[in-house]
Amino acid sequence: MANRLAEQTSPYLLQHAANPVDWWPWGAEAFAEARRRNVPVLVSVGYSACHWCHVMAHESFEDPAAAALVNEHFVAIKVDREERPDVDAVHMRVTQALTGHGGWPMTVFVTPEGQPFFAGTYYPPEPTPGLPSFTQVVTALGEAWRDRQDEVLASASAIVEQLEQINTLPTASAAPVVWDLLDAVSADFDLLHGGFGGAPKFPAPMLVDALLVKGEAGTLDLAQRTLEAMARGGIHDQVGGGFHRYAVDAGWVVPHFEKMLYDNALLLGSYVRGWRRTPQHEAGLRWLFERVVRGIVGWLEREMVVEGGGFAASLDADSADIRGMAHEGIYxxxxxxxxxxxxxxxxxxxxxxxxxxxxxxxxxxxxxxxxxxxxxxxxxxxxxxxxxxxxxxxRFEPPRDGKVVAAWNGWAIESLLWAGMVFGEREWIALAERAADYLWSTHWVDGALRRTSLDGVVGDAAGVAEDHGAVAHAFGLLAGVLGEPVWLERAVAVLDAAVAAFAADDGGFYDASGEGLFTRPRDVQDNPTPSGTMALVTALRSVGLLAGRTDFTSRADAAARTTWGTVAASPRHASAALTDLLAADEARKGLRPAVAVVLDEAGDPLNDAARAAWRMAPAGTVVLSGRPGTTGFGRWFEVDGAAPSAPATESKLTHARIGGSGQVEVESDEYDEHEVVPLAQVVHVRRGGVSFPPASTVQELRAALWSRA
Structure with missing residues (x-):
């Protein structure tokens, strides 16, 4: 008989719908039932591509005797961490504080008021050295609640109090010195295998992006060697495209085989930007990076698109062999x-x-x-x-989690736009647009963003900070690529909702609303993905620049300051904040964020000038392409013989020389600096208060984009 999970929109929860455990979804009703029965709550957190989650489900949750113990002593809640990252984050902090480690499946026991008193991860069906069995844990905690409830409640209160004391962000009175941060990152580089740290070794797309900001030879080398090592390793699906979750060894040979949308979305963008930073004379690296890019996009198109245009969440690590037995990686x-x-x-x-x-x-x-x-x-x-x-x-294919996650799709859209513009692939842009259409039509409900959907049916979980940031940034980039202001309007709407929902008193952001949780989650460190704060900072900067919303850019500056203490202490684990800090350092030296407006009578997103701008623009540049006179973008297209959006000021590039002593920096050497390459369209670049003369050649455009005005 199905339990209460049968009507959910999470494939992971649906996998447990026929368990003998009487599972409840996360929500007020489950805790009300616990109070009515005066029993504690078992909170079990996992996700559908998790190998050990499947193991524990088979060993314990499908076992009638173990299930009977759970049902007798607890109200049991099953949580998909991908659907409820806020619930996962809060309880992971508990687990790490109580055990010194974390992971999934995560097994947390809380009071009927939601306060935790015991936590762990995987528990076996039989005790092993140093680890009790699941039934031993359930029995002992059930008896403790029955016989010593006051002690359990006191312990829970003490745990919550301790967590509140450590749940504050480190602060810094000034921005860290960026070269000190880069030195700290470099010290963690694996000289033998590429990448950072030892085994297990994870992809680091945000850190690679940080290393690409300045283009200095040393940091560029670290980025390229990391990208090359991953591209050649067993972590990379060499024939099907895309990357597995992480490598269990330092040499990238053997991965954990689940394939996650978020990893591949972020890595796609990093490889595109790594490719454009790699000079033409390094043809082997450029070929390798392009091979990875085309492989990831091919995998997305072939295996991950769901009906309606969104992208599925993941592929499982496990699949069946010819005898029908499940094995990790056998596919x-x-x-x-x-x-x-x-x-x-x-x-x-x-x-x-x-x-x-x-x-x-x-x-x-x-x-x-x-x-x-x-x-x-x-x-x-x-x-x-x-x-x-x-x-x-x-072969038997790994099961797919067809759930659409807003943030992950936002990152996929962003990277597909990057790839489509840099490599001139029109279908990749169309793929991104279809995914954006899906998000807007399915996930934007009554003026609010929802986190997930399945088979076109949106879930109940509200979007968290990372969802709003990733989706808004993607919509803003799409507006610039297509020259369609409706996407800018949608990006602004998503950000307005985010600021209202997640703003903190110190100028930063919470990760979620915190409703129903004993504490409100907030963390500016990256996990496999950028923190919610940095997802919003990125969107506020790009959309604020394009929409002329100075309140957005001011809010981004304030939120970025709340990350300084964390990035100073651990730059490798706050690399999205490090990327922003490096871009801010460049801005202080004159390379402020710019808008490049491409005037194209045909309205072709892949016009020559737009592609050139995407290939060579510094980090933080917004490229806007459209027909002259296009409305809905403020004054950006009101061109009157001068640069758009503002009266022309005297250009500091009048006598600038391209190349040579480095007076004008370049993003790549895609174009020969000694050959004048005309553009079929005119580009107007404005940086801060400086408007540059219209650029009609590649050399003029590059000079305008890279001038420290």
Whole structure:
């Protein structure tokens, strides 16, 4: 018999709908039931692509005896951490404080008022050294509540009080010195394998973006080596495109095999920006980075688009072998015999060398992940990869979590726009536009943003700060690409709602409303994704610049200041804030955020000048392309022989020289500095109070974009 999860819109919750555990979804009704029965609450948090969540579900939640104990002693709540990141964040802080570590599945026991008194992660069905069984924990805590309820309540109150004391952001009276921060980041770089820190090793897209801001040779080298190492590693799906969650080893060889939308959305943007920072003479790196970009987009198109145009949340780590037994990673791994079956002897031998498929295996049971070695023949690599992908498609596919998450789709839209504009791929822009249409039509309900949807049905969970920031920023970029002001209006509406919902007294932002939680979540450190604060800061800057909303840019400045203490203490773990800080340092040195207005009579998003601007503009630049006289963008398109939006001031570039001593910086050497390359459209660049003469060549545009005016 189905429990109360059967009507939910989370695939993870639906996986538990037939459990003998009498699960409730998170909400006031569950806690009211706990108060009525005078029993504590079991809060179990996981997500559908989590391997150990499946293990614990099978071992304990599907076991009638274990379920009977839970139902007798507790009200049980099942939470999808992707649907309710606020619930997850608060209880993860509890778990880390009480146990010294965290992870999923997360198992937290709270009072009927929601105050925690015991926490852990995975519990086995039988006790192991140092770890009790799940039923032992349930029995002991149920008896403690029955026999020593006052002690349990006192313990819960003490835990909450301690958490409130540590739940404050570190402060700084001044911005940290950026070169000190970059030195600290560099000290964590893995010189042997690329990336940062040791095993397990996670992708670091926000940190890569931070290292690309200044373009200084040392930081650029760290970014490129990290991108190359991941692109060649087993963490990268070499034949299907996209990245797995993280590597269990320092060398990127063996991943945890779930594939998350947020990882791939953020990495897509990082590889595009890494490509455009890489000079043409480094052809091998540019080819590799472009291969990754096209692979991620291909994976998104092939496996992740849901009906209506949004993107699904994830692919599971586990799938079935030919006997129907579930194994992690079995869908993605090969051995020499499997290569022969797929390719024939000659190509299998070649592929085994190129992809490092060994007799003993690099994974387990003689199987190997695929790693890209050397500089293979490109045409042969494409042919072999295509054939391996076709053969792999006959295997049992990993289950897909078809839930659409607003923030993750926002990041995917942003990166698809970057990729489409830089590589001139019209369909990628259309893919982004369809996803944006889905978000607006499905997730924007009665003037408020919702977090998730499934099969076109929006869930009840309200959007959190990261949702508002990612979606607003994506909408603003889309407005600039398409020249359609309706997307700017929508971006402004989302940000107005965010400021009203999440603003904190110190000028920063909370991560969520905090309704129903014993504390309101707030953290400016990154996890796999930018913090909610930095997602909003990014959107407030770009949309504020495009919409002429100085209150947005002022709010962004104030919120960024609340991150200074954290980024000073741990720049690698607050890299979105580090990126903003580095851009602010460039602005103080004259390279302030600019708007590049491209006047295109045809209204083609992929016009020459717009593509050139996207390829070479400094971080923080907003590119706006459209027909002259377009309305809905303030005065940006009111061109009168001078630069748009303001009376022309004398350009500081009148006698500037491109290249040479570095008076004018460049984002890449995509264009030969000695060859005058005309543009089919005119571009007007305005930075702060300086309006530059209309640019009609690549060289004039580059000079205007990179002048420290």
């Amino acid at each position: 993605y791994v090969w051995n020499p015999s499997l290569l022969v079956d797929a390719l024939g002897e000659e190509d299998a031998d070649w592929a085994g060398t190129v992809f490092h498929v060994t007799k003993d295996g690099t994974f387990e049971h003689g199987l190997s992940t695929l790693q890209l070695r050397g500089a293979p023949d490109v045409e042969r690599l494409e042919s072999v990869s295509r054939r391996l992908l076709e053969v792999r498609a006959s």
